[in-house]
Amino acid sequence: MYINLDFESNEPIYTQLKHQVIAGIARKELAPGEGLPSVRAMAADIGINLHTVNKAYQQLKQEGFILIHRQKGVVVNPDGVPQADESHRARLENTLHPLIAESVCRGISEEEFVKLCSKQFQEFAKEEK
Amino acid sequence: MYINLDFESNEPIYTQLKHQVIAGIARKELAPGEGLPSVRAMAADIGINLHTVNKAYQQLKQEGFILIHRQKGVVVNPDGVPQADESHRARLENTLHPLIAESVCRGISEEEFVKLCSKQFQEFAKEEK
DNA sequence: ATAATTGTTATACTATTAATATAACAGTTA
DNA sequence: TAACTGTTATATTAATAGTATAACAATTAT
Numbered sequence: 001m002y003i004n005l006d007f008e009s010n011e012p013i014y015t016q017l018k019h020q021v022i023a024g025i026a027r028k029e030l031a032p033g034e035g036l037p038s039v040r041a042m043a044a045d046i047g048i049n050l051h052t053v054n055k056a057y058q059q060l061k062q063e064g065f066i067l068i069h070r071q072k073g074v075v076v077n078p079d080g081v082p083q084a085d086e087s088h089r090a091r092l093e094n095t096l097h098p099l100i101a102e103s104v105c106r107g108i109s110e111e112e113f114v115k116l117c118s119k120q121f122q123e124f125a126k127e128e129k
Numbered sequence: 130m131y132i133n134l135d136f137e138s139n140e141p142i143y144t145q146l147k148h149q150v151i152a153g154i155a156r157k158e159l160a161p162g163e164g165l166p167s168v169r170a171m172a173a174d175i176g177i178n179l180h181t182v183n184k185a186y187q188q189l190k191q192e193g194f195i196l197i198h199r200q201k202g203v204v205v206n207p208d209g210v211p212q213a214d215e216s217h218r219a220r221l222e223n224t225l226h227p228l229i230a231e232s233v234c235r236g237i238s239e240e241e242f243v244k245l246c247s248k249q250f251q252e253f254a255k256e257e258k
Numbered sequence: 259a260t261a262a263t264t265g266t267t268a269t270a271c272t273a274t275t276a277a278t279a280t281a282a283c284a285g286t287t288a
Numbered sequence: 289t290a291a292c293t294g295t296t297a298t299a300t301t302a303a304t305a306g307t308a309t310a311a312c313a314a315t316t317a318t
Contacts, residue, residue, distance in 0.1 A: 012305060019227040026233040038264065049307045054266080065234065070265055071315055084235035092228060092237075093245060098148040099224060100249045104155040105194065106213035108221075110250040114243050116222060120229045121239040141276060167293065178278045183295080199294055200286060264315065275304075286293065 001030065001037070003046045013048055014056040021060055025076060026124045033078040036066065130159065130166070132175045142177055146185040151194060154205060155253045162207040165195065 003020050005013055024030040036042070039057060043050040057074060060066045064082040067075050084092075103113055132149050134142055153159040165171070168186060172179040186203060189195045193211040196204050213221075232242055 014305080019230065022227065022234060023230040026230040039266095040263080051308090052306060055305090057265095068265070070313090073264065081234040084232070084237050088235060089237075089245070092232065093249070095228060096246060096249060098151065099221060100246065101148065101152040101155040101253065103213070103221065104250070104253045105151060105210040106217060108213050108218075110247060113250070114246060116218075117225060117229065117243060117246065118239060120222070120225060121233070121242070124230065124233045143276080168295095169292085180279090181277060184276090186294095197294070199284090202293065260318085262315100262317075265313095267312080268310085269308100271306100271308080273305085273307105276302085278301080279299080281297085283296080284294095286291100288289105288291075 003042075005046055005048070014052050014059070017042075017046075017053065017056040018060055021056070022065060025065060025081065028124075028126050030076045032076055032080050034076045035072075036074040036076065038073055132171075134175055134177070143181050143185040143188070146175075146182065147189055150185070150189055154194060154210065157253075157255050159205045161205055161209050163205045164201075165203040165205065167202055 001021070001024055003017060005016055007013070009016065021030070021036070030036075036057075037045060039050045039053045043053045057066065057068065061068050065077060067077055069075065100113070130150070130153055132146060134145055136142070138145065150159070150165070159165075165186075166174060168179045168182045172182045186195065186197065190197050194206060196206055198204065229242070
């Protein structure tokens with residue numbers, strides 16, 4: 001699991017870490033049940049504080065992406081990530097709304113927008129048939 | 130221009146204000162050249178500080194959505210919002226990426242995702258044909 | 259049994275951001 | 289002259305991000 005952080009970004013480090021773990025799961029590089037480095041090991045690897053890693057891990061656990069056993073360490077959720085419910089869909093819509101509004105203002109057509117999304121979905125598609 | 134703020138949200142107030150102005154432009158409720166309330170009037174209207182409004186206005190100006198004349202006040206860009214360039218598209222992709230990754234993890238299909246986007250594009254479509 | 263490692267918790271500190279509160283300035287308009 | 293425009297400056301409060309140590313309890317390896 002290679003993590004690449006941008007310390008100049010205004011996106012918080014723990015958020016970048018969260019996103020890359022989630023992307024790893026979506027890309028199926030991280031399989032259900034697979035272990036992740038301990039908070040200290042991960043922190044040392046990428047050169048940040050263990051509390052920053054812990055914050056990311058705690059939120060990933062809270063959101064169902066990983067499990068944390070006191071003994072076994074950190075593990076990608078063996079049952080898979082919980083399916084989206086209505087609250088997830090609502091949050092997704094609320095996040096998309098300003099993106100689409102700006103796109104409309106700037107002349108990005110629905111077709112182009114959709115094509116852009118599809119391209120990213122393909123990045124996560126891996127012999128799934 | 131009705132503004133609706135959620136003071137409990139973790140989305141900053143000035144960001145909420147920005148988004149609603151942009152949505153108003155996308156929805157064509159705010160036409161090019163149309164005036165917006167002065168920073169003080171807007172602040173009094175929605176019950177926030179004038180600096181918070183000013184911050185939103187400055188960023189909207191910086192991003193090409195509005196113009197601010199010392200005399201004429203605040204006006205929706207009469208030339209229309211500048212078209213998206215490559216940097217806009219890159220930012221859009223970067224913002225969409227974690228959304229799509231999480232959607233993939235949670236079993237939201239590309240079809241559902243695209244349908245969700247299309248629904249929002251329709252919200253902004255107004256006898257444009 | 260000892261040592262090392264695990265997640266977890268607590269405390270403290272710095273820096274940045276969000277938001278508010280006054281106040282003032284310079285130019286425009288009524 | 290008075291009221292209003294955007295703008296700037298200064299100060300304060302609260303919250304968040306990130307780091308730095310330190311310790312505890314439980315497990316694992318030597």
